[in-house]
Amino acid sequence: MLSGFWWLPVVVVACVGDVIAQITWLRCFPAGGIYRSMVCGFIVGAAVLIALSLVWRDRPIGAHLADLGMYVCFAYVYFHWNNMGETGRRVRLLIELANAPAGLTRRQLLARYSAKEIVDRRISRLLESSQVVASGSRLVLGNPSVLAMTRMIGLMKRILRIESVFVRSPE
Secondary structure, eight states, X not given: OXXXXXXXXXXXXXXXXXXXXXXXXXXXXXXXXXXXXXXXXXXXXXXXXXXXXXXXXXSOHHHHHHHHHHHHHHHHHHHHHHHHHHHOHHHHHHHHHHTOTTOOOHHHHHHHTOHHHHHHHHHXXXXXXXXXXXXXXXXXEOOTHHHHHHHHHHHHHHHHTOOOTTOOOOO
């Protein structure tokens, strides 16, 4: 039954290559940040997929395109899985609680996560990744890559007619 899926390890090896390269890049170049390491991992995984596809080039082109599609889907999910773990407030709250064996009161949690503190952390991350640049007393757009990704996702949502959970229509 599974004999028709003999090629599946090709995609799995590319995905594993992606993850290993991403982790290695992040450990070797921590100042580069998680997003650059994700790009590195994606490129390495794609290179592995291409190399393995050349080894089995006698397969139909549709099979190679299916492999590429599965790899891109994996990379998309892996990126967002990392992004949620990196930026999610719930994750950060759980880490704070895990680091406090006696627990924390609601007041202590609110003191650690005031609106000012959250904005300050986000601005710091944006400055570190050069997404935002300080120009005198103002912050201006630096590297617009995340903005471009956001716009692409917004375009796809409009095409698919998906309403954002953050945009509520007035009732």
